[in-house]
Amino acid sequence: MxxxxxxxxxxxxxxxxxxxxxxxxxxxxxxxxxxxxxxxxxxxxxxxxxxxxxxxxxxxxxxxxxxxxxxxxxxxxxxxxxxxxxxxxxxxxxxxxxxxxxxxxxxxxxxxxxxxxxxxxxxxxxxxxxxxxxxxxxxxxxxxxxxxxxxxxxxxxxxxxxxxxxxxxxxxxxxxxxxxxxxxxxxxxxxxxxxxxxxxxxxxxxxxxxxxxxxxxxxxxxxxxxxxxxxxxxxxxxxxxxxxxxxxxxxxxxxxxxxxxxxxxxxxxxxxxxxxxxVTSKIALRNDLDQAEDKADVLNKELLLTKQKLVETEEEKRKQEEETAQLKEVFRKQLEKAESEIKKTTAIIADYKQICSQLSTRLEKQQAASKDELEVVKGKVMACKHCSEIFSKEGTLKLPSLSMENKGIETDDEKDALKKQLREMELELAQTKLQLVEAKCKIQELEHQRGALMNEIQAAKNSWFSKTLNSIKTATGTQPPQQPQQPLPPKEGST
Structure with missing residues (x-):
């Protein structure tokens, strides 16, 4: 020192x-x-x-x-x-x-x-x-x-x-x-x-x-x-x-x-x-520095473009989420409406089935009663000497043609009335069945649209670009990674 x-x-x-x-x-x-x-x-x-x-x-x-x-x-x-x-x-x-x-x-x-x-x-x-x-x-x-x-x-x-x-x-x-x-x-x-x-x-x-x-x-x-x-x-x-x-x-x-x-x-x-x-080292260092600066400029430009794309993608994602929410709401309302129509149609079908059953039972009873009355009348007529000629040995009537025509007309009128009533009921039943089939088709179409919509949403969330954006958000810390949204469970009573 x-x-x-x-x-x-x-x-x-x-x-x-x-x-x-x-x-x-x-x-x-x-x-x-x-x-x-x-x-x-x-x-x-x-x-x-x-x-x-x-x-x-x-x-x-x-x-x-x-x-x-x-x-x-x-x-x-x-x-x-x-x-x-x-x-x-x-x-x-x-x-x-x-x-x-x-x-x-x-x-x-x-x-x-x-x-x-x-x-x-x-x-x-x-x-x-x-x-x-x-x-x-x-x-x-x-x-x-x-x-x-x-x-x-x-x-x-x-x-x-x-x-x-x-x-x-x-x-x-x-x-x-x-x-x-x-x-x-x-x-x-x-x-x-x-x-x-x-x-x-x-x-x-x-x-x-x-x-x-x-x-x-x-x-x-x-x-x-x-x-x-x-x-x-x-x-x-x-x-x-x-x-x-x-x-x-x-x-x-x-x-x-x-x-x-x-x-x-x-x-x-x-x-x-x-x-x-x-001198060579300085030149090499200067070249390396220039390359590093150029690379930094390129990376900054890419970063700005990526940020801009990220903002645009987030905006598009927000719009898609809003549209998805609207579609879900429309689907939910349509599903509720279809379920209500199905319930009404089911009730109508049950009522028509009950009416048809009652009419069939009533018709069978009337036919049986008419047959019994006919047998009684036939028995009494056969027992009478004067009236026994009306029936043949086979049990068929032998009345004059006019009388037979009049009785045939009355019987045909009753049959036509019953057939008409039966056709009307069958027509009404067919219309009800048609409405039921249309309702089922509409429900199936809504179910298909719902499935396709959910698949598109899931595919969009699982796409490569979505994953890249999520990784960028995670790396930059701008937004935590979102959990994938589970599809809504179908409502009870839907087919």
């Missing part, structure tokens, strides 16, 4: 590296919500830490790529604590030494890594040697930025935790784990393909947190003895002393200059790639 407060007093001083810092913070995690806004809280805090360190460490100052490490720390703690931890890593953990003496310690790390590869991954080491692919071409950012510049944050957080617990040697563990898991792909790649794999494909593999977790487990299981690292360090120093003694100073300066130029070109290429990736 004291270091940050002391440095904060010097923040008003101009720094020669301000332009580099400003350029770097715009490239640091541009897709992250905390750092994506220009002049936002994240970029402002990141700028303060980077500038504070450039003032605090006058020998090294700010170096390109340090903003990524500072940003990772800012995601977990306030800027004062982040600055103190950043200084701790640079000084006490030895990250600062990698930038000193023309990156001499960094090249020692590269030599140690290649020796570890030669021991643990000999086939990959031989392949890289055939391609003239040296460690500084792919591992410089691994050591200088502690894997923070290229790899996903879920993996970087694990690496920083292990670094704070175990020290800088954990970088060798992670580097060997990356090379071991990617060995098959690297053995099939050429020089350009291998560099592209390290730059693009390798970081993408660990976007899934499960893959990053497995990599960390594998890195922790790899053995990197400290004694071997010290041995390789002595070998490197001996090799460097021998090179310095044998090499002409001018050649050495040219070689160093060429190496620095290559490193600068490589860093510029990586910066260009990052800038291109940033």
């Amino acid at each position: 004291f270091a940050f407060s002391t440095t904060a007093n010097k923040m008003s001083k101009d720094s020669a590296q301000e332009s580099v810092i400003t350029r770097d913070i715009h490239r640091t995690f541009p897709a992250h919500d905390y750092f994506k806004d220009t002049e936002g809280d994240g970029q402002e805090s990141l700028y303060k830490i980077c500038k504070a360190y450039s003032v605090y460490d006058e020998d090294i100052g700010y170096c390109q790529g340090q903003s990524f490490l500072a940003a990772v720390l800012l995601l977990h703690m306030p800027e004062e604590q982040a600055f103190c931890v950043f200084v701790k890593i640079m000084y006490d953990y030895g990250l600062r030494d990698l930038y000193r003496n023309n990156f001499e310690d960094l090249h020692c790390k590269f030599f140690q890594l290649e020796k570890l590869m030669q021991e643990q991954l000999p086939d990959l080491y031989s392949h890289f040697s055939d391609l003239n692919l040296e460690a500084h071409m792919y591992a410089s950012q691994w050591f200088l930025t502690l894997f923070t510049a290229k790899f996903p944050l879920c993996m970087v957080f694990h690496i920083i935790d292990l670094l704070l617990c175990e020290g800088m040697n954990i970088i060798f563990h992670v580097a060997l784990a990356l090379l071991k898991t990617s060995k098959e792909d690297l053995l099939q790649a050429d020089f350009e393909g291998a560099l592209k794999f390290f730059r693009v494909q390798l970081p993408k593999r660990y976007r899934a947190e499960e893959n990053a977790r497995r990599l960390m487990e594998q890195a922790c299981n790899i053995k990197v003895p400290t004694k071997k690292l010290k041995k390789y360090e002595k070998e490197y120093q001996t090799m460097r002393e021998s090179q310095l003694q044998q090499e002409d100073p001018m050649d050495r300066y040219k070689r160093e200059n060429r190496r620095l130029q290559e490193a600068s070109m490589r860093l510029e290429q990586e910066n260009d790639d990052l800038a291109h990736e940033l």
Whole structure:
């Protein structure tokens, strides 16, 4: 805290590296919500830490790529604590030494890594040697930025935790784990393909947190003895002393200059790639946003149309319910009227049946009485000597034709009267039966209309559109779902 407060007093001083810092913070995690806004809280805090360190460490100052490490720390703690931890890593953990003496310690790390590869991954080491692919071409950012510049944050957080617990040697563990898991792909790649794999494909593999977790487990299981690292360090120093003694100073300066130029070109290429990736990401995000806005407009229009259709459908449903209620009322009245007519017709039929029965009984009695009287008269006439000639032996009358005609006329008149009365009764009975049949037909027709109407109502309620509207009402909460209306039970006495 004291270091940050002391440095904060010097923040008003101009720094020669301000332009580099400003350029770097715009490239640091541009897709992250905390750092994506220009002049936002994240970029402002990141700028303060980077500038504070450039003032605090006058020998090294700010170096390109340090903003990524500072940003990772800012995601977990306030800027004062982040600055103190950043200084701790640079000084006490030895990250600062990698930038000193023309990156001499960094090249020692590269030599140690290649020796570890030669021991643990000999086939990959031989392949890289055939391609003239040296460690500084792919591992410089691994050591200088502690894997923070290229790899996903879920993996970087694990690496920083292990670094704070175990020290800088954990970088060798992670580097060997990356090379071991990617060995098959690297053995099939050429020089350009291998560099592209390290730059693009390798970081993408660990976007899934499960893959990053497995990599960390594998890195922790790899053995990197400290004694071997010290041995390789002595070998490197001996090799460097021998090179310095044998090499002409001018050649050495040219070689160093060429190496620095290559490193600068490589860093510029990586910066260009990052800038291109940033622009591509922004364009993709802009396209996604435009598509989302277009989709939202379409959905809003569809929602308005659906609401309008819902209102129209509710109005139509209300009208249909009113018409249904009216039809039910008309049907109920017609049914009551038909039932009343049926009762009246039934009573009339019963009365006519009773009258017909009485008339039939009366006719039978009159016929029996007439027959008995006729037999009595016939008996008396047959007993009389003078009158017995009226009847023949078969019992038929032998009256003169005139007398027979007169009696026949009287008998025919009575029969005609009875037949006429009987025909009238039969006609009246037939008319009553016809009325009864018409009433039954009318009742059946009303029953059929009622059934068809109820089926239409039920079908309308069970239709797909009705269900869709009910689901929309339920989802929007405008109206609770209605229970299906049960059909009215038929009244008693209906057929």
